[in-house]
Amino acid sequence: MPSGLVALFDDVAVIARAAAASVDDIAAAAGRAGSKTAGVVIDDAAVTPSYxxxxxxxxxxxxxxxxxxxxxxxxxxxxxxxxxxxxEFLPWLIIWILMLGGAFLCYEGAEKVLEKLGGAKHGKTLEDEIQDPVEFENQRVSGAVRTDLILSAEIMAITLSELDLPTWWERGIALALVAIAVTIVVYGAVAIIVKLDDIGLSMSKTGSQFKRNFGHALVNSVPKLLIALSFIGTIAMLWVGGGIIVHGTHEVGFHLLYDIAHGAEYWVASVTGALSGVAGWVTYAAISGVIGLILGAIIAFVLHKVFGFEGAH
Structure with missing residues (x-):
């Protein structure tokens, strides 16, 4: 009996070590995958304060x-x-779903650009008078969650592509870890951004002269920051959406957009010396954004002019 009990303890110890190793592998994989989503995370944080x-x-x-x-x-x-x-069962379908999401982002971004250029407005905008605050708030939340679904899909897809874990449950845990961490980081940052004016107002009322001056400067800078974030959010939707389309079409066998974007990236990188990394990345992002704007404008034209669709932001 003692020897059997010792053997049982040995088996439990082996299982525990294996489980600990799996946890370490999952955490490491989640960390590597999460770092790959940094660009989309920034886009998400830039888009949300406008809501x-x-x-x-x-x-x-x-x-x-x-x-x-x-x-x-x-x-x-x-x-x-x-x-x-x-x-597990339909890995080939992921890229098509991603491209649908990318096309939606292109449409959202292009519609905002067209409205700023004098085009017709579709649905509620920031300039409209709020008639029913509750309904308007619900529309804002719905729009934010809808856009988040697309950005979250991109985050999850990037994470999944970076995971090298053998079983479905390990991939599931890693995806969940990244999802929770990214959500906390993004919306924690957003909460701070939208309350900066209140923080500045509080600082401007008490404390040293330096603290009060800093508080006043913070209050005065918030409107400009929100305008800048709205602009960044629009650019981000076009860049991310266009990038999804460029990558997705390449994956399914249509290489023209990919070759144009990456060809320009490599050429710029080759002639910019020490700035090659940044310059190449900016070039690729800019071309992706232009592609996103063109595609989004086409989708907006078809939806609004051909089918008469009126969206609500």
């Missing part, structure tokens, strides 16, 4: 919390099971 512009300051954090919960639902309930099932 609380024009609403009551008291509603800003509750709205961000609603969007955060929607983002977690997107990642963990909708995308995570789908990603695991697709990776």
């Amino acid at each position: 609380v512009t024009g609403l009551s300051p008291a509603r800003e954090l509750p709205i961000i919390w609603k969007i955060t919960k929607g983002s977690l639902f997107n990642k963990l309930v909708i995308l995570l099971p789908g990603a695991i099932l697709l990776s």
